[in-house]
Amino acid sequence: MALNRRTVLSGGRSGGSLQEPAADRWHVEPASWRWARQGVVKVRRIASIVVLVLAGSLWPAVPGFASGSALSQSTPAARLQADFNNDGADDLAVGVPEESVAGHIAAGVVEVLPGSATGITGTGSQLFTQVGGAVESVDVFGASLAAGDFNNDGFDDLAAGAPFETIGTKLRAGAVSVLYGSAAGLTATGGQLFSQVGGAVETEDNFGFALTSGDFNNNGFADLAAGAPGEDIGTADSAGAVSILSGSTAGLSATGGQLFSQVGGAVEANDDFGFAVSAGDFNNDGVADLAAGAPEETVGSAELAGAVSVLYGSAAGLSATGGQLFTQVGGTVETDDAFGFTLTSGDFNNDGVADLAASAVFEDVGSIPNAGAVSVVFGSAAGLTGTGGQLFTQNSPGVPDTAEQDDRFGDALATG
Numbered sequence: 001m002a003l004n005r006r007t008v009l010s011g012g013r014s015g016g017s018l019q020e021p022a023a024d025r026w027h028v029e030p031a032s033w034r035w036a037r038q039g040v041v042k043v044r045r046i047a048s049i050v051v052l053v054l055a056g057s058l059w060p061a062v063p064g065f066a067s068g069s070a071l072s073q074s075t076p077a078a079r080l081q082a083d084f085n086n087d088g089a090d091d092l093a094v095g096v097p098e099e100s101v102a103g104h105i106a107a108g109v110v111e112v113l114p115g116s117a118t119g120i121t122g123t124g125s126q127l128f129t130q131v132g133g134a135v136e137s138v139d140v141f142g143a144s145l146a147a148g149d150f151n152n153d154g155f156d157d158l159a160a161g162a163p164f165e166t167i168g169t170k171l172r173a174g175a176v177s178v179l180y181g182s183a184a185g186l187t188a189t190g191g192q193l194f195s196q197v198g199g200a201v202e203t204e205d206n207f208g209f210a211l212t213s214g215d216f217n218n219n220g221f222a223d224l225a226a227g228a229p230g231e232d233i234g235t236a237d238s239a240g241a242v243s244i245l246s247g248s249t250a251g252l253s254a255t256g257g258q259l260f261s262q263v264g265g266a267v268e269a270n271d272d273f274g275f276a277v278s279a280g281d282f283n284n285d286g287v288a289d290l291a292a293g294a295p296e297e298t299v300g301s302a303e304l305a306g307a308v309s310v311l312y313g314s315a316a317g318l319s320a321t322g323g324q325l326f327t328q329v330g331g332t333v334e335t336d337d338a339f340g341f342t343l344t345s346g347d348f349n350n351d352g353v354a355d356l357a358a359s360a361v362f363e364d365v366g367s368i369p370n371a372g373a374v375s376v377v378f379g380s381a382a383g384l385t386g387t388g389g390q391l392f393t394q395n396s397p398g399v400p401d402t403a404e405q406d407d408r409f410g411d412a413l414a415t416g
Contacts, residue, residue, distance in 0.1 A: 082147035082156045084181040089115030091185070093158055095142030101135050108141030110160050110179075112186055126185055130162055131177045132193025139165045141177065148213030148222030150247040155181030157251070159224050161208030167195045174207030176226050176245075178252055192252060196228055197243045198259025206230040207243065214279030214288030216313040221247030223317075225290055227274025233267045240273030242292050244318055258317060262294055263309045264325025272296045273309065280345030280354030282379040287313035289383070291356050293340025299333045306339030308358050308377075310384055324384060328360055329375045330391025338362045339375065346415030353379035359410025365393045365403040372409030 084091045092113040101107035112126040130141040144161035151157065157180045165175035178192040196207040210227035217223065224245045231241035244258040262273040276293035283289065289312045297307035310324040328339040339360040348355045356377045363373035376390040394403040403409065 082158075083115075084112065084147075084156050084158065085114065085183055085185040086155045086181065087115075089117070091115050092120050093145050093147065093160075095145050095160065097140035097143040099142075101129050104135055104137040104139075106138045106140055107135045108139055108143065108162060110142040110145070110158070112158075114185065124185070128160075128179060128186065128188060130160075130165075130175075130193070131179060131188045131191030133162075133165065133175060133177070136166065139175075141165075144208060144211045146211035146213045146224060148224065148247070149181075150178065150213075150222050150224065151180065151249055151251040152221045152247065153181075155183075157181050157222075158186055159211055159213070159226075159252075161211055161226070163206040163209040165195075165208075167201045170201050170203045170205075172204045172206060172230070173201045174205050174209065174228060174230075176208040176211065176224070178224075180251060190251075194226075194245060194252065194254060196226075196231070196241075196259070197245055197254040197257030199231065199241060199243070202232060204230045204238075205232075205241075210274060210277045212277045212279045212290070214290065214313070215247075216244065216279075216288050216290065217246070217315055217317040218287040218313065219247075221249075223247050223288075224252055225277050225279065225292075225318075227277050227292065229272040229275040231261075231274070233261045236267050236269040236271075238270045238272060239267045240271050240275065240294060242274040242277060242290070246317070256317075260292075260311060260318065260320060262292075262297075262307075262325070263311055263320045263323030265297070265307060265309070268298060270296050271298075271307075276340060276343045278343035278345045278356065280356065280379070281313075282310065282345070282354050282356065283312065283381060283383040284353040284379065285313075287315070289313050289354075290318055291343050291345065291358075291384075293343050293358065295338040295341040297327075297340070299327050302333050302335045302337075304336045304338055304362075305333045306337055306341065306360060308340040308343065308356070310356075312383060322383075326358075326377055326384065326386060328358075328363075328373075328391070329377055329386045329389030331360075331363070331373060331375065334364065336362045337364075337373075342410060342413045344413040344415050347379075348376060348415075349378065351379075353381070355379045356384055357413055357415070359413060361408040361411050363393070363409075365395055368403050368405055370406045370408060371395075371403035372407055372411065374410040374413065 097108040099109040139162040141162040163174040167173040179186040205228040207228040229240040233239035245252045271294040273294040295306040299305035311318045337360040342359045365371035
């Protein structure tokens with residue numbers, strides 16, 4: 001018996017540390033090596049999201065910029081902020097998705113540690129359980145986080161994913177809670193709970209599996225992108241999708257919400273589009289754009305090679321028109337690379353245009369299996385381009401250490 005991706009997304013985990021009394025939420029089946037490998041991908045993603053998110057790297061007070069991105073050349077680094085109480089010091093949000101709450105195993109919590117003149121402090125820290133919905137076992141609230149000023153009131157707000165949340169009778173449909181900032185810090189008062197927008201809520205969509213924020217329509221309000229890698233598109237099981245919730249004076253809203261499936265390529269079963277998301281202004285037009293990973297995308301005959309789609313922002317919001325699909329750059333596309341497993345954006349060459357870094361955590365380096373690699377795709381006035389793209393491994397010149405089996409170089413990425 002092996003854990004397949006459905007096992008992992010129903011709360012199962014190697015070693016049995018994630019459990020739930022309701023037997024019908026377990027789903028262990030005989031599985032081929034390929035499906036077992038997908039289970040490993042999912043389990044590592046969830047297990048590694050102890051999600052220490054330095055809130056200060058998530059939302060700047062400028063339009064067109066987004067969570068997970070580095071500031072563009074034209075914006076001073078000092079303006080980066082996720083200041084939930086607007087006291088001038090960045091705060092730290094920490095997801096604890098396997099925390100038990102009142103007997104509910106792995107319900108999950110989010111803790112907030114305030115910044116101060118002397119740094120991060122536990123004094124005045126806050127603990128939140130899921131807002132806008134019931135606390136339940138294996139919701140894994142806090143498995144993903146993104147900050148942004150969704151109501152443009154000068155206080156940064158926080159979105160927290162619960163990708164295993166049950167919606168009605170739809171197991172593991174997923175949900176996202178939003179807590180709003182105030183002079184007293186984040187508050188559950190007025191908190192919101194969103195299920196998938198722009199499409200039907202379905203079993204095992206895992207909405208909220210990945211989150212990022214950015215002003216995709218350049219109206220001064222942060223918007224939220226939420227991945228649902230388990231979303232079925234037509235008859236394509238787990239093709240994956242990304243939903244967009246728009247910011248407004250009243251906060252995030254499902255009104256006018258958008259749902260995107262993979263752009264620049266065919267929608268296929270088990271692509272897991274939306275497994276990772278990152279925003280940045282890749283064409284330097286002042287509007288945030290969105291990159292979304294599909295690490296299980298088949299490229300030609302290479303299964304699980306992985307790909308990254310890019311959607312560009314505009315005054316009307318994100319659009320699939322002009323969207324791009326990138327496979328691994330700077331190296332050979334191979335089976336089981338899982339390119340697009342993690343993403344981050346930043347201006348790596350200091351030309352004023354955001355660039356994208358994307359990992360391929362199962363990349364083989366020479367004869368060394370699963371050593372891992374990170375590709376860099378550069379931005380330009382025409383958007384991201386594979387021209388001049390780079391590939392880094394632990395064997396690259398100047399990179400410390402050496403590539404070894406199962407290192408998974410690129411398993412987590414951040415820019416600053």
